[in-house]
Amino acid sequence: MDLVINAVRHSIRSAEERPLLYVLRDELGLTGTKYGCGEGQCGACTVLVDGAPVRSCLTPVKAVQGKQITTIEALERDGRLHPVQQAFIDKDALQCGFCTAGMIMSAAGLLKQNPDPTPAQIKSALQGNICRCGTYPRIVEAVRLAAKHA
Amino acid sequence: MPDEQLEIERYELRAGPAYLFAPGRRDFFKILGGGLVVILTQAQAQDRENPELAAWLHIAESGAITVYTGKVEFGQNIRTSLAQAVGEELHTSPAAFSLVMGDTRLTPYDMGTFGSRTTPIMAPQLRKAAAVARQMLTELAAQRWQADAAALVVAEGRVNHPASGASLSFGELTKGQKLTRTIRADVAVTPAAEWKIAGHDLGKVNARAIVTGQEKYTSDLNVAGLLHGRIVRPSAFKAQLVSADLKPAQQMPGVLAVRDGEFVGVVADDPAKLAAAAAAVKTEWKVPPQTNSREIFSWLKTHPASAALPPVVAEVQVEASYMAAYIAHTPLEPRCAVAHWEGDQLTVSTGTQVPFGVQTELAEAFGLPKEKVRVIVPPTGSGYGGKHSGECAVEAARLAKAAGKPVKLQWTREEEFTWAYFRPAAVIDVRSGAQKDGVITAWQFHNYNSGRAALRSPYNIPNQVAEFHEVDSPLRQGSYRGLAATANHFARESHMDELAHALGLEPAAFRLKNATDPRLQAVINAATERFRWGRAKQRPGQGFGMMAGFDKGGYVSACVEVTVANGRVRIDRIVQSFECGAIVNPDQLKNQVVGGTIMGIGGALFESIDFAGGRILNPRLSKYRVPRFSDVPEIDVVLVNRPDLPSAGAGETPIVAVAPAVANAIFDATGKRLRSLPLKLA
Structure with a gap:
C-alpha cells in the first residue's frame, strides 16, 4: 500500500x-x-x-x-517555522513537550479552517488535546498570536 | 545529607547506595577529554578525604562548556534555569553551553529530581562551580599576559584585557592542559540583586527541537536490531501465577516468550505482533480477595485500628473528617525503557526522575555491581512524582537479556494507570478549638495514610498536635507532586473555614488573626487584594473561597470564584499568590504556578481511581478525566519576590491551593460543606 x-x-x-x-x-x-x-x-x-x-x-x-x-x-518549511510553531516558542506554551506536536497540529488545522479564531473557538477546537502540565492558557495565547502572523 | 532529607511518604523510593566512590582525576579526562574541570562537592560532605560529588563543569579545549548534573528534565524547565545560573557566573549566554543530565556514567550521583530541590540546592552549587571556573580562566589569562587579574573582563566565552586589547577564548586558554579544582560550599557568587541572566525571562533552550518534533523521548529511540517487548500482566494485584503456557506464542514467527518466576513477557521483531503474541500466552492467576474504592476510607481507619482522639476544651469547638481519593499521575508519556546488554554490561534509557535509584534497582535485580549498569534519562514526558521507580526498566532489561538483543518496552496507557503507583488516599481527622475572639487555642490533626508533608499548621498555635499514621494501603502508592501537602492543606484550610464560620468571623481576617509569620501574612494580603476579597456576591450560585499555606520553602494563598448551577461546579477565577524567595526566572515560575494550579483542578473536582478486587476499574483517559481546556478558569498569579531570601522550588507547592479554596467557595455558594476529594455535590 x-x-x-x-x-x-x-x-x-x-x-x-x-x-x-x-x-x-x-x-x-x-x-x-x-x-x-x-x-x-x-x-x-x-x-x-x-x-x-x-x-x-x-x-x-x-x-x-x-x-x-x-x-x-x-510543518517547518525551508528552515522557517510554521507560525503556530513559532508562537509556541514565543509564548513558551510548553513544559515537558510531549503534547506539543499534537497541540500544534490541531491548532494548525484550526487556523486553516478559521484563520482568526476567538479564544472560545480555540478552546473548543483543542478540547480533545490534553496537556497534563497545564499550559492551556499559554497555548490559547500562542494560537491567537499565530493567527495574527499567519 | 540533611539538606536532601527523604520524606517518609516517598514509599516508592529505596534507600540510597551505601558507598559512593569518587572517580579519580584521570577518569574525568578519559571521559571528558582535556581542558578545565571544576568539581563541586556536597555542601555538607561528612568525609573530607573522599567527599560526595555534586556536580561538575567542564570547559573543553574546543571551548565547549558542559555542565554535568544528575538532575533530570521532565518539563519543570531546569535545563534552562540551571543554564541561567551557570551563565550568570561565567558571564556567558546560556545558549553557549550544554547540560548533560541524568546519565549514571557521565554525571555525579544524585538522589533524584523531586521535592522541589533543584532550585534551592543544585542551582547554587552549579553557580559556585561556574564562579570558580571563571576565576581559574581569569588566572590563566593573567599569567599568560602578565596582567593583573582584576583588570580582566570575562564575557561570552572569552577573557579580555581591555587595557592591551588582548583577548582569548576559554578554549584557547585551556589548550593542552588538564586543570582541575575541587571546591567546597564557601565560594562567593553574584548576589541576586546583581543578576543579569538569572532572574530574567528566558525561553526553553530546547524549545525548537520540541515544536519541530525532533526532541527524542525514550519511546522515540531506535537502535540497530531493536526488538519490542510486552509484559503479560497478572489479572489483578497480588495475584499468584498458577500456570503459563508459552508454546502458542513461541510458535509465532519472530516472537519469543519469556517466563522467569512470576515474570511473563513476550518479545517480537515487529511491534505490530505484540498484542497477538501477548494474548497467545495462556496464564492462570490466583487472586486473593481485596478491598475496593467504596470502602477505602473505613479501611484506612481500621488497618490498623485508629485510636479515639481526646476531646477539645474551648469556647468554640469544631470536629470533622476529610478524605482524599487515590489518584493517578497520568503523565502524558507512559513509562518506556530501551534496554541493551553488551556481555554483562547493561545500558537502559528510560524516563525516570531517579536515575541512580533505577541503576540500583537494576543492579539488584540482575545481581550486578552498579558500575556495570548505566541508566540514561532522555527527555521525559513529565512525571509529577510518578516516575521515581524503575519497574519498566527492569522489565525491559529482563526481556533484552532473554532476547540477546536490545528491547524497547513501551507501557500502554492502561498499564500506566494500573502498574505504576498512586497518590495515597487519605483520611484526615481534625479537632480544633478557639476563643470567641478568634484566637485558636487547640488543634489536633491526624493524617491516616497520605503523609507528613505540610502536616503542621503554619498558623501560630502553641501545643498543636499533628500526627501521621501509617496504614496498610491496598494499592501501591508513592510520591505525587506536592506529596501529602495537598490532602493536608485541603483538610486544614477547609477546617479553618469551618472554624471561622463557627466563630462568625470573616475567613481571611480569621486567618490573618492567627498568622504571625510575616511571609504568610504577605501572601494572604497579596491574594486578597488582587482578588478584591470581601466584595458582595452578584449572582445566584456564585461563591468565593480562599486558603493559605506553606510547604517546601514556598508560601501560597489563593482566592477563587465558583459558580454552582444544576449540581455542577465551574471555577471562574483563581487568584494565586506565591512566594518562594528570590525569583530565578519569573516567566517560567509563573508557568509552574499555573501548571500546578491546573493539575490541582483535576484532583479537586474529578480525578479518582476506582478499584475493586485488585483491579483498576477506570484505567483509561476516557474513564479518568483530567483537566482539559474547558476546565481552565481565569488564573491570575501574583508573584511575591524576595531577593533577600534563598530561592525555593516551585514545581510542587502551588498545587495545594486549589482544593481547599474551591471547597470553601462551594460552601459559600451552596451552604454545603464537601469534605471528600474529588468534591462531588450529588
Missing part, C-alpha cells in the same frame, strides 16, 4: 488495519507524533489528513490511502 506523507510517497509494509500512528512511528521513524493513550482521548497523535486534524492512533492506514498526510516534521 502507498501513503503520501509530508508530500512524499511511501510504500507501506503494515497491514491495512494498522493505525497510522504506529506506521508513522515504527515503520517510517516519524517519531514526532506521539502515543499517549491509543483511544483518541489525548490528542498527542494528531496529524493532518487533507488539512484536517485526525487522531492517528484510531485511523487505520487504509482510510488515509490517497490522502495528503502531514506530520509535525513537515
